[in-house]
Structures are given as structure tokens and as C-alpha cells.
Amino acid sequence: MRKKIYVHVADDHKILIEGIIAIIKTDKDIEVNGFSLNGAEVLEWFSKKKNKADVLILDITMPVIDGIEVLKHLNKLKIDHKTIVLSSYDDVKIVEEMLKLGCLGYISKNNAGEHIINAIKAVSRGEQYFSDDIQRKLIKSISGQSVPEGNLPNKFVIEQLTDRELKVLKLITEEYNTTQIADKLNIGISTVDTYRKNLLRKIKVKNSVGLAMYAVKNNIV
Amino acid sequence: MRKKIYVHVADDHKILIEGIIAIIKTDKDIEVNGFSLNGAEVLEWFSKKKNKADVLILDITMPVIDGIEVLKHLNKLKIDHKTIVLSSYDDVKIVEEMLKLGCLGYISKNNAGEHIINAIKAVSRGEQYFSDDIQRKLIKSISGQSVPEGNLPNKFVIEQLTDRELKVLKLITEEYNTTQIADKLNIGISTVDTYRKNLLRKIKVKNSVGLAMYAVKNNIV
DNA sequence: GAGTAACTCCCTATAAATGGGGAGCTGAAT
DNA sequence: ATTCAGCTCCCCATTTATAGGGAGTTACTC
Numbered sequence: 001m002r003k004k005i006y007v008h009v010a011d012d013h014k015i016l017i018e019g020i021i022a023i024i025k026t027d028k029d030i031e032v033n034g035f036s037l038n039g040a041e042v043l044e045w046f047s048k049k050k051n052k053a054d055v056l057i058l059d060i061t062m063p064v065i066d067g068i069e070v071l072k073h074l075n076k077l078k079i080d081h082k083t084i085v086l087s088s089y090d091d092v093k094i095v096e097e098m099l100k101l102g103c104l105g106y107i108s109k110n111n112a113g114e115h116i117i118n119a120i121k122a123v124s125r126g127e128q129y130f131s132d133d134i135q136r137k138l139i140k141s142i143s144g145q146s147v148p149e150g151n152l153p154n155k156f157v158i159e160q161l162t163d164r165e166l167k168v169l170k171l172i173t174e175e176y177n178t179t180q181i182a183d184k185l186n187i188g189i190s191t192v193d194t195y196r197k198n199l200l201r202k203i204k205v206k207n208s209v210g211l212a213m214y215a216v217k218n219n220i221v
Numbered sequence: 222m223r224k225k226i227y228v229h230v231a232d233d234h235k236i237l238i239e240g241i242i243a244i245i246k247t248d249k250d251i252e253v254n255g256f257s258l259n260g261a262e263v264l265e266w267f268s269k270k271k272n273k274a275d276v277l278i279l280d281i282t283m284p285v286i287d288g289i290e291v292l293k294h295l296n297k298l299k300i301d302h303k304t305i306v307l308s309s310y311d312d313v314k315i316v317e318e319m320l321k322l323g324c325l326g327y328i329s330k331n332n333a334g335e336h337i338i339n340a341i342k343a344v345s346r347g348e349q350y351f352s353d354d355i356q357r358k359l360i361k362s363i364s365g366q367s368v369p370e371g372n373l374p375n376k377f378v379i380e381q382l383t384d385r386e387l388k389v390l391k392l393i394t395e396e397y398n399t400t401q402i403a404d405k406l407n408i409g410i411s412t413v414d415t416y417r418k419n420l421l422r423k424i425k426v427k428n429s430v431g432l433a434m435y436a437v438k439n440n441i442v
Numbered sequence: 443g444a445g446t447a448a449c450t451c452c453c454t455a456t457a458a459a460t461g462g463g464g465a466g467c468t469g470a471a472t
Numbered sequence: 473a474t475t476c477a478g479c480t481c482c483c484c485a486t487t488t489a490t491a492g493g494g495a496g497t498t499a500c501t502c
Binding site: 016018 | 233234235236237238239240241243244246247307309330334337393394396397398426427428429430431432433434437
Binding site for chain 4: 178196200
């Protein structure tokens with residue numbers, strides 16, 4: 001019998017983790033030996049030497065630290081990882097960004113079930129694995145638009161947001177306008193304006209709607 | 222041996238459906254005999270007479286028709302249902318709205334795994350079932366703020382959006398401004414203004430950020 | 443003690459969004 | 473044949489957001 005493959009699962013929805021565990025149980029070569037509910041837990045788990053997983057299944061949108069940041073930190077900490085990204089956002093740019101960060105597999109949540117076992121086995125051998133729909137999108141992107149090589153990544157390189165900026169961002173997503181936010185935080189309108197300007201610059205979006213979308217996608221709200 | 226409980230699962234993420242099926246498989250009294258990936262499919266399934274499920278497990282946020290609308294339609298069509306709502310939004314107001322629409326159980330996705338079997342058995346007997354965190358929130362809401370009885374529901378009673386309104390809504394979430402939307406749709410700026418006004422009125426939010434938040438929460442984007 | 447980051451506020455000016463109304467046209471349904 | 477919903481566009485007026493800049497305070501680090 002061949003060596004067991006140990007898997008760590010990270011997703012902020014426990015039901016999804018449990019589902020994956022249940023699916024993986026059907027294959028006796030694979031075993032889930034750890035899971036995390038947010039990015040910080042992943043890093044903590046992997047930084048403990050006694051813990052070891054052959055494959056990391058990683059959701060992108062998680063609270064505290066998101067999947068993108070997790071990969072960056074793992075790389076920075078020189079922690080070897082074979083990561084499968086599990087995502088509801090099938091934006092090609094994000095796929096490419098994750099690939100640059102060293103993930104080996106990318107599966108859309110829409111059809112993860114049929115792919116997850118094969119994906120784990122493939123990446124544990126060091127191979128790449130993408131679910132059908134991701135493959136289609138990647139091919140379309142490459143063939144169709146010949147992917148503008150240089151200008152993808154920095155959309156995701158967000159400067160750290162300060163406490164105040166985060167508070168303002170949260171209130172923006174709750175549909176408050178500048179005056180109301182100023183009232184709620186007991187600061188001046190100009191100050192809120194400044195924070196919004198900082199947010200727009202840092203997150204690189206065009207307007208408050210963009211801020212809100214960023215907040216949702218990154219579980220800040 | 223007692224009679225088997227048949228379950229229909231509705232969620233737009235197939236992996237979640239598969240996870241639930243895998244979990245339910247561990248109990249031999251329960252069997253999943255159908256699933257849907259959106260609200261329209263649920264209604265279609267239940268309106269066919271040969272199909273029958275004792276329990277419907279229903280996600281709130283689904284494309285085409287969301288969980289709230291599904292319950293309304295089931296009620297309108299006089300289709301008997303024992304529904305467990307499965308949700309990531311633990312807003313008490315939504316829980317109460319769903320209860321008014323006749324759902325028997327309400328489980329947060331965060332701890333669905335440990336609850337789902339018991340919840341199915343409970344509601345199949347006609348009992349109510351809520352996961353711990355939902356119970357806590359309901360109690361807190363009732364005891365703490367003595368729930369303003371009358372003013373909850375209509376936040377969720379959304380008039381049907383037209384094709385054009387949906388297109389505009391989608392473009393708003395993509396950070397386009399009125400002029401750019403007008404260009405993209407080859408219509409006048411005033412027209413886009415009209416659609417935005419209609420959207421604000423129908424969805425009952427204060428600004429475009431509110432529209433964007435509604436759109437993500439309802440998987441319109 | 444100089445530097446820096448975060449927090450705070452201000453000015454000016456333009457662009458955009460919001461709120462209220464009205465109104466014509468079309469195609470499908472009763 | 474009329475009604476009605478959806479699509480389209482317009483008017484007016486006001487509020488808000490966006491964009492560019494500057495600048496003072498604290499608090500913490502090197």
C-alpha cells in the first residue's frame with residue numbers, strides 16, 4: 001500500500017470543511033489531519049514543526065488573513081507547500097495571481113466534489129491540477145486576449161489598512177454617507193473624506209461601490 | 222425499521238451539496254433524493270408530483286430565485302414543505318422573516334455539520350430546530366431589544382427587477398459610473414439614472430453601495 | 443531628537459449621484 | 473381595443489462623492 005497523503009483544509013465555513021472531509025473519507029489513500037477556519041490559523045498550524053500536511057486546500061476568502069496573504073506568508077516563511085486553491089471567484093486574474101504565488105491546483109467550488117480527490121493526488125505528486133471550468137477560462141484568456149503579462153498582480157497587493165480606515169470602510173458598506181460616518185465616529189467630515197480617499201487609493205478601486213465589493217470579497221464586513 | 226426520511230438539498234455551490242450528502246450518508250434513516258443549484262430548480266422539482274421530499278434544505282443566497290422567494294412561491298403554490306434554512310447570514314431579521322415564511326429549522330453554515338442530522342429528524346417530525354448560535358441570537362434579540370414586531374419584513378420583499386435593471390445593477394457593482402453604463406448599454410444617461418432610481422426604490426437601499434451589497438448577497442453578480 | 447505612521451482637519455473645484463416629477467413608445471395580454 | 477409593464481428619455485434641484493493639494497497633532501521607533 002502506498003503512503004498516505006495528509007491534507008489540511010482551510011475554509012471559513014465549517015460545513016464546507018466537513019463536506020470535504022466526508023468526500024475525502026471515501027478514498028483510503030488520503031486523510032485530513034488538520035483544518036483551519038481562517039488564514040491566521042493556517043499559518044499558525046503550518047509553523048508548528050510537528051504538524052505536517054502534504055496538501056493544503058485553501059479558500060481565498062477568509063477572515064483575518066485571506067488565502068492570498070496565506071500563500072505570501074508561506075512563501076516568505078520558506079514553508080514548502082502544495083496548495084490547491086478552492087474558490088468561488090473564478091476571475092482569471094485571481095487564478096493567475098495564485099499561480100504566481102505557487103499554488104499547484106485551482107478548483108472552482110461549483111464542481112469541487114468531482115475533482116477534489118484527483119486534484120489532491122495530482123498535486124501531491126507535484127503535478128498541476130485545474131478543474132474543467134478553470135481550464136476553459138485560462139485557455140480563453142490566454143488564447144483570446146493574449147494576457148497582458150505585466151499588469152495583473154498589483155490589484156491584489158493592497159497596502160495595509162489602518163484601524164480608522166477599516167471602520168470607515170465598514171460603515172461605507174452599511175450605506176452610510178460621509179456625514180453620517182463622521183457623526184458615528186465623532187470626527188469631522190473632512191477626516192472621513194480623507195479616509196475614503198486613502199481607501200480608494202490603497203484598494204485601487206474607482207468608487208465606494210468598489211470599496212464595498214472589496215470588503216465583501218475579503219470578508220471585512 | 223422506521224420509515225426513511227427523504228431530503229432535497231438546494232444550494233448554488235455543488236461542493237456544499239455534496240458535502241451534505243456525504244454527511245447524511247452516515248445516517249441510514251435519511252436519504253437525499255434530489256438537489257437543486259438554484260431557486261428555480263427547487264420550484265420546478267417540487268411542482269412535479271412524482272417528486273416528494275420530507276425535508277427541504279434551503280440556502281438563502283442562490284441565483285435566479287433566492288431562498289426567500291422559494292419559500293414564498295412554495296407557500297403560494299400550497300406546496301407543503303418542511304424547510305431547514307441553511308445560511309451564512311445570521312441576521313436575526315432574516316431568521317425571523319424566514320420563520321414567518323414557514324421554515325421550521327434554521328442552521329448557520331458555520332456549524333451545520335454537527336446539527337444537520339438532528340435538524341432533519343426534528344423537522345421531519347414537525348418540530349422546530351435551530352443551531353446554537355442562531356438560538357443565542359434569537360434570544361438576545363427578543364430579550365434585549367424586545368424585537369420591534371411590525372417593522373421587519375418589507376426589507377426583504379423586493380419587487381421583481383427587470384432585465385435592464387439587472388444589467389445596470391451588475392455594471393454598478395463593477396464600479397462603472399452612470400456615463401460609462403450608458404455607453405456600455407447604448408442608452409442615454411437619463412435612462413441609466415432612471416434605472417438606478419428604480420433599483421434604489423425597489424431594493425429599498427440608500428445608495429449604490431447598498432445596491433452592490435444587495436447584489437452580492439443575492440449572487441446577482 | 444529626527445523620522446515616521448496614524449489620526450485629524452482644512453481649502454478648492456469638479457464630477458457624480460440622488461430625488462421628484464413627467465412622458466412617449468412598444469409589444470404582449472385581456 | 474384598451475390596459476399595462478417595460479424601455480426609453482427629459483426637466484429641475486440638491487446633495488454627495490471624488491480629486492488634488494496642504495498641514496498640525498500624537499506616539500512610537502531608531
